[in-house]
Amino acid sequence: MLAVENLSVSLPMEGGRVPVLADVSFALARGESVGLVGESGSGKSMTALAIMGLLPPGAATSGRVLFDGRDLLAAAEPELCAIRGRRIGMVFQEPMTALNPLMSIGAQVTEPLRLHLRLGRAEAEARARRLLARVGLAQIDPHRHPHQLSGGQRQRVVIAIALACGPELLIADEPTTALDVTMQAQVLDLLGELAAEQGLALLLITHDLGVVSATAARVMVMYAGRVVEAGGTGAVFAAMAHPYTRALFAASPHEAGGRPAPIPGQVPDPQHRPPGCAFAPRCPRAQRDCVATVPVLSPLPFKGRGLGEGSACGASAASPAPSPPPSPASGRGSHVAACFHPHPAP
Amino acid sequence: MTALLEVAGLVREYALPRRHPFARAPHLRVLHGVDLTVPERGSLGIVGESGSGKSTLARAVLALERPQAGRVALRGRDLFALRAAELRAARRDIQPVFQDPYGSLDPRHSIGRIVAEPIAALEPRTGGGERRERVAAMLHAVGLSPAAADKFPHEFSGGQRQRIAIARALVTRPALIVADEPVSALDVSVQAQVLGLMLDLQAEFGLAWLFISHDLAVVRVITARVAVLYRGRVVEEGPTGAVFDAPRHPYTAALIAAVPRVGQQRRSAVSANGASANDAPVPAEGCAYAPRCAFAAPRCRTERPTLGPAAERRTACHLPL
Numbered sequence: 219m220l221a222v223e224n225l226s227v228s229l230p231m232e233g234g235r236v237p238v239l240a241d242v243s244f245a246l247a248r249g250e251s252v253g254l255v256g257e258s259g260s261g262k263s264m265t266a267l268a269i270m271g272l273l274p275p276g277a278a279t280s281g282r283v284l285f286d287g288r289d290l291l292a293a294a295e296p297e298l299c300a301i302r303g304r305r306i307g308m309v310f311q312e313p314m315t316a317l318n319p320l321m322s323i324g325a326q327v328t329e330p331l332r333l334h335l336r337l338g339r340a341e342a343e344a345r346a347r348r349l350l351a352r353v354g355l356a357q358i359d360p361h362r363h364p365h366q367l368s369g370g371q372r373q374r375v376v377i378a379i380a381l382a383c384g385p386e387l388l389i390a391d392e393p394t395t396a397l398d399v400t401m402q403a404q405v406l407d408l409l410g411e412l413a414a415e416q417g418l419a420l421l422l423i424t425h426d427l428g429v430v431s432a433t434a435a436r437v438m439v440m441y442a443g444r445v446v447e448a449g450g451t452g453a454v455f456a457a458m459a460h461p462y463t464r465a466l467f468a469a470s471p472h473e474a475g476g477r478p479a480p481i482p483g484q485v486p487d488p489q490h491r492p493p494g495c496a497f498a499p500r501c502p503r504a505q506r507d508c509v510a511t512v513p514v515l516s517p518l519p520f521k522g523r524g525l526g527e528g529s530a531c532g533a534s535a536a537s538p539a540p541s542p543p544p545s546p547a548s549g550r551g552s553h554v555a556a557c558f559h560p561h562p563a564p
Numbered sequence: 565m566t567a568l569l570e571v572a573g574l575v576r577e578y579a580l581p582r583r584h585p586f587a588r589a590p591h592l593r594v595l596h597g598v599d600l601t602v603p604e605r606g607s608l609g610i611v612g613e614s615g616s617g618k619s620t621l622a623r624a625v626l627a628l629e630r631p632q633a634g635r636v637a638l639r640g641r642d643l644f645a646l647r648a649a650e651l652r653a654a655r656r657d658i659q660p661v662f663q664d665p666y667g668s669l670d671p672r673h674s675i676g677r678i679v680a681e682p683i684a685a686l687e688p689r690t691g692g693g694e695r696r697e698r699v700a701a702m703l704h705a706v707g708l709s710p711a712a713a714d715k716f717p718h719e720f721s722g723g724q725r726q727r728i729a730i731a732r733a734l735v736t737r738p739a740l741i742v743a744d745e746p747v748s749a750l751d752v753s754v755q756a757q758v759l760g761l762m763l764d765l766q767a768e769f770g771l772a773w774l775f776i777s778h779d780l781a782v783v784r785v786i787t788a789r790v791a792v793l794y795r796g797r798v799v800e801e802g803p804t805g806a807v808f809d810a811p812r813h814p815y816t817a818a819l820i821a822a823v824p825r826v827g828q829q830r831r832s833a834v835s836a837n838g839a840s841a842n843d844a845p846v847p848a849e850g851c852a853y854a855p856r857c858a859f860a861a862p863r864c865r866t867e868r869p870t871l872g873p874a875a876e877r878r879t880a881c882h883l884p885l
Contacts, residue, residue, distance in 0.1 A: 257751050257752065257753055258751045368614050368615065369614070370614050398613040398614055398778050399613075399778065399780065399819055399822040399823050400613055400818065400819065400822045401613070402822065402824070403822040403824070406824070425751060425752050426824070427826050428823065428824035428825045428826055429824050431824060431825065431826040431827060432824035432825070433824070452827075455826050455827050456827070465753075466752060466753070467826070469752045469753045469755070469756040470752050470756075470781070471755070471756070471759065471779070471781035471782050471784065471785045472781060472784075474784075475784045475785060475804070475805060476785070477756075477759070477760055477763060477785065478752075478755070478756035478759060478760070478785060479756060480753050480754070480756040480757040480760060481753040481756075
């Protein structure tokens, strides 16, 4: 249903065009969910904006974003308007900026129903009430305004709006970060139910590896605008191959307690990305080849390329070829990593 | 031995809008008699859903809002019984760190002025030289260079801003820092750095933390003991590891079960009847959690369970797990 093929985005910044996304490819079928994880600045949100056609002015794109066979990157604004909010729902992180402070929440949930589905007032209001009940807001008066709700309640209103028109794809950028754990569980359950009942596909952007593990069948780890590891969620977390994936995991506070390990250094600015593997300056496993060439996503396990066994991969990938677009039939769940010296499987 | 912080029977109500002009304003009771203790150099986590009263508790402990009943005592002195000058002196010992590293720093003030603010307000006789020295020392302690003093908040990242907020809290050398969701707005790696810094500072400065968060994993990293708050009452209290590993109150168990974990399949939502803490009506009698509780017995709907006297572990539940 959604196929992102070799998506690259560059933005105009001081000193010229700067690539912010490079060669991102993935596919999403009906009822499927993909989690996108990484630190701020890794390109997660930029990927979502590119799919929605909401990139900042001056952005240049290459590659394709196929939604139901149409290339959204080439689509004109009126066509995108008919898709956004109706066939593709969005949940953004900041519920206070996503909601109109002057409109009651009932009116805001009703609006897309009247606009996109052309429902009558009574029908739209009835449906809005059902939507609000579904996100656990049955007891909230729909005449209330956003400022009268708590952060978690506002976020649930945003989710209700995103789901209003029964979209086929939901792009959710940190949808549960502002919520309590119990409300988070309820929202994640709701998304799972919609996937099972209506075939809703979900692109879930989060920094919370636990949320991804609990919700998404597949996960993509992004760093500095590239996908560095991807695969079935179970396979990836059972055998994290890319040092960045491991570093993210080690930095997350664990229920076992103990001090989480910060990743040394910082995500490089798009203007100052190092040559070669962008993670190399922060990577405990980096070797000489890592700073020379950009590693491409390759299937795991890497036979005969364990630690210390050299850089056969680096030599062969001297000029980074774009990774092949994912074929819908094969390789969807295969575990891949862009690293010359991945961690061997345990 | 007196505890560093002792909160006893704390009740806080807010007036709601009147229903009609001559009616008495209805009140919403947010805290229903909360008891807490933080020892010197100790750390107590407060967890609970939104609407549980966590932030109200923080404001009362910081003496920013006067409770309707109960006391907040710092080293045995009731903050709300102090005269203004005495309260100002006491505030040196108890300092806040808030969640939003963007909203909590004045964008027009230099970092030096921001960090020196508590000195200016609470120790106005301090000379300029000493003030600058102390600001530089605190910036150093939180891992920033002294040159940061001349910069402005917009020049710093979220993690650095939270370090600045911590430096400001430390500058009066407090005994207790009340931190309300201090790392919730930070990226994972930055969050790990700030958590490490908080642990280091606790050892280095002999600090105690009252650490409020909805993130159970973060609370486990920072705190030795934890109190679980539900609708304005402490329902369980004890050593953080023990409470999280083997919760006794069904609400604590539900909270812990709701945390998604790497390598685990999703369980169905814990609040079986779908109501979150904010939305469900509180019963007039019995256990406040009974309407959501899978184990509630008839007694739970009529008789309110109490936490009992101070102990290593205690639970306000008739049928603890």
